Amino acid sequence: MDGVRLHYVRAGSGPLLVLLHGWPQTSDCWRPVLADLAADHTVVAPDLCGYGLSDKPATGYDKRRMAADMAGLVEALGFEKAVVVGHDRGARVAHRWALDRPEQVERLAVLDVVPTREMFRRMDASLASGYWRWLFQMQPDLPERLVGHGFVHES
Structure with missing residues (x-):
């Protein structure tokens, strides 16, 4: 994460499920499904860099950098792998993440992209x-x- 602070919502326990929002949304877009998914997963919904309550640095908005931020967040939370769901711009970040770190992305779903x-x-x-x-x-x-x-x- 290279010093970039990422805001995220976390709920539940179990295997990690990461939800990445689209443009121009934030982690709040996942609120309607968060509780149901948290019944059997640790659900983490971050605000991507530049969105919501996450840092907004001058650079670092390419998909590879944003995917590395997500990989760093997963590691910082103490997980080795995650199921990843990305919507719109979040789908592009999720796709890049899966390409760059296939050992960390257990399963991938890309929506509306x-x-x-x-x-x-x-x-x-x-x-x-x-x-x-x-x-x-x-x-x-x-x-x-x-x-x-x-x-x-x-x-």
């Missing part, structure tokens, strides 16, 4: 118009400048 490589392989004007937000947010520093102090001129 189109694999990135597949989406870009099929990219055409129609798809681009439906996913314009992704393409917009890929522009270096532009979204931040548009919502930050540097864009609006005060008189």
